[in-house]
Amino acid sequence: MIPRVAIVGGGISGLAAAYWLVARSEESRLPVEVVVLEAAPRIGGAITTEERDGFILEGGPDSFLTEKPWALELARRLGLEHRLIGTNEAYRRTYVARGNQLYPLPEGFLLLAPTRLWPFATSPLFSWRGKFRMAAEIFLPRRIPRDDESLASFVERRFGREALARVAQPLVGGIYLANAQKLSLRSTMPRFLTMEEQHRSIILAMRAQARAARAAGSGARWSLFASFDRGLQLLVDALAARLGTGRVRCSTEVVRLEKAKAHWQLVTKAGEVLLADAVVLALPAFRSAKLLLLASPSLAKELEQIPTLPSMTVNLAYQAAAMHRQLAGFGVVIPRTEGMLTWATTLSHLKYPGRAPEGMLLIRAFLGGEDEAELLHWDDERLVLTVRREVEPLLGIDRAPVLVRVHRHPETMPLYQVGHLQRVQRIEELARTEPTLALAGNSYYGVGIPDCIRVGEQAAEKIWRALSNSPWRSPARSETGDRPTASPTPVDSYHRR
Ligand SMILES: Cc1cc2nc3c(=O)[nH]c(=O)nc-3n(C[C@H](O)[C@H](O)[C@H](O)COP(=O)(O)OP(=O)(O)OC[C@H]3O[C@@H](n4cnc5c(N)ncnc54)[C@H](O)[C@@H]3O)c2cc1C
Numbered sequence: 001m002i003p004r005v006a007i008v009g010g011g012i013s014g015l016a017a018a019y020w021l022v023a024r025s026e027e028s029r030l031p032v033e034v035v036v037l038e039a040a041p042r043i044g045g046a047i048t049t050e051e052r053d054g055f056i057l058e059g060g061p062d063s064f065l066t067e068k069p070w071a072l073e074l075a076r077r078l079g080l081e082h083r084l085i086g087t088n089e090a091y092r093r094t095y096v097a098r099g100n101q102l103y104p105l106p107e108g109f110l111l112l113a114p115t116r117l118w119p120f121a122t123s124p125l126f127s128w129r130g131k132f133r134m135a136a137e138i139f140l141p142r143r144i145p146r147d148d149e150s151l152a153s154f155v156e157r158r159f160g161r162e163a164l165a166r167v168a169q170p171l172v173g174g175i176y177l178a179n180a181q182k183l184s185l186r187s188t189m190p191r192f193l194t195m196e197e198q199h200r201s202i203i204l205a206m207r208a209q210a211r212a213a214r215a216a217g218s219g220a221r222w223s224l225f226a227s228f229d230r231g232l233q234l235l236v237d238a239l240a241a242r243l244g245t246g247r248v249r250c251s252t253e254v255v256r257l258e259k260a261k262a263h264w265q266l267v268t269k270a271g272e273v274l275l276a277d278a279v280v281l282a283l284p285a286f287r288s289a290k291l292l293l294l295a296s297p298s299l300a301k302e303l304e305q306i307p308t309l310p311s312m313t314v315n316l317a318y319q320a321a322a323m324h325r326q327l328a329g330f331g332v333v334i335p336r337t338e339g340m341l342t343w344a345t346t347l348s349h350l351k352y353p354g355r356a357p358e359g360m361l362l363i364r365a366f367l368g369g370e371d372e373a374e375l376l377h378w379d380d381e382r383l384v385l386t387v388r389r390e391v392e393p394l395l396g397i398d399r400a401p402v403l404v405r406v407h408r409h410p411e412t413m414p415l416y417q418v419g420h421l422q423r424v425q426r427i428e429e430l431a432r433t434e435p436t437l438a439l440a441g442n443s444y445y446g447v448g449i450p451d452c453i454r455v456g457e458q459a460a461e462k463i464w465r466a467l468s469n470s471p472w473r474s475p476a477r478s479e480t481g482d483r484p485t486a487s488p489t490p491v492d493s494y495h496r497r
Pocket of ligand 1: 008009010011012013014037038039040043044045046047059060061062063064065252253254255282283284287311312313409411412413440441442443446447448449450452
């Protein structure tokens with residue numbers, strides 16, 4: 001009998017899990033039936049690219065980090081390497097908005113800390129008092145709390161309040177749409193904690209890293225962020241093509257999951273009952289909680305504690321002549337203290353080549369978060385007008401856009417609260433007792449696309465192992481040495497942070 005795996009959720013996490021299982025099955029010639037069940041009429045979840053009038057509009061994410069290798073590796077396995085593009089080298093700069101002015105982050109300023117003295121000392125972004133407080137970080141002792149702490153607490157104790165308000169909060173807000181007071185340091189930026197543990201001073205640690213990188217030469221094949229020539233949808237489309245239509249079912253929302261002896265029973269919204277030997281839930285945690293209420297109430301209880309925030313993007317296209325400010329960067333972050341609803345803006349036409357036709361601009365604004373959930377219910381016109389009122393004066397734009405597009409994501413951005421990692425550990429322990437159930441998605445170990453891919457692949461590997469050791473595999477078959485000896489990529493060497 002061929003075992004069947006149901007993957008609930010057809011975002012990048014579910015698709016990566018499905019592809020992993022199919023690759024495993026083909027490699028080892030042990031058949032597995034894989035089906036992806038997706039509630040929406042389309043797959044891809046948050047990833048959605050539209051092509052209109054020569055513009056490439058990203059309605060969800062527009063990039064992935066190349067430092068974390070899992071997205072690049074997947075692209076390579078899918079034969080998409082020649083379609084990868086890096087960010088435009090001339091414009092790799094971020095601005096911080098303050099009082100209707102844009103201040104570039106000083107050169108060498110890496111996320112939270114300055115690594116180069118002169119650009120930092122001469123930057124108008126910080127007051128002298130703020131600069132002295134930040135520089136004093138070099139002399140501060142280690143003070144690592146035993147428990148998790150908020151990102152705000154960490155930045156404030158090491159770099160001071162001004163660094164938090166003017167840089168750290170806007171930068172992390174532009175990623176997580178959340179207040180740094182609420183965000184867990186261990187779950188969002190664990191490397192800073194490691195730096196404090198290992199080097200005491202973050203500035204000294206980052207300077208050492210920057211020196212080492214310079215000494216090694218600029219051999220990096222890719223810029224820090226990358227995408228594909230036709231946008232991120234290309235990755236989703238390639239996965240779908242590789243899986244084949246028979247393995248993906250859209251407009252199929254799973255509303256109930258029950259354990260029936262050795263298999264799982266999935267009930268869809270349309271009332272269909274599907275049986276599976278194993279299940280991957282590649283969903284926001286609170287959605288998985290709803291499905292697991294009957295099968296594993298204790299697991300459901302932990303899962304429902306991870307909140308999900310709504311988010312929106314507004315793409316605005318203009319004639320190039322509409323913009324009067326000359327900017328040499330593609331990112332603008334807006335501190336909450338500016339009183340705006342927009343968290344961040346990307347100048348997409350500068351960030352990647354081919355995003356806008358010649359003579360045109362493409363601006364993308366990012367909104368949402370816990371305190372602004374009601375924006376989800378605003379109509380397009382109101383959202384667009386709000387973004388225009390906030391962003392156009394900042395960028396020096398004095399004409400109406402020629403094209404606008406709003407995308408809403410009611411439940412894609414998890415909130416990693418202080419203590420998140422401990423909760424995830426409890427979730428893992430509970431999930432371990434169910435070998436044929438795996439959790440994937442962005443609710444646990446990172447929101448970025450590479451993290452989602454890694455967690456999806458790990459979930460698939462858990463299921464693969466459970467099926468490989470189960471009665472579905474006849475002893476005669478496994479004794480022939482047909483079992484996989486190597487994974488398509490070394491999943492066992494992945495370290496969860
Ligand atoms: C606006 C925005 C910008 C972002 N920018 C970036 C970026 O630039 N770089 C980056 O790396 N990351 C970015 N992210 C984060 C990243 O895009 C997401 O974390 C990632 O795409 C989530 O993938 P996922 O598969 O885990 O979840 P999702 O994409 O949310 O997919 C889950 C799927 O499950 C389906 N589903 C839900 N319930 C059910 C059910 N009961 N039955 C069946 N199906 C169900 C949903 O319809 C959905 O398709 C961004 C996110 C957003 C929203």
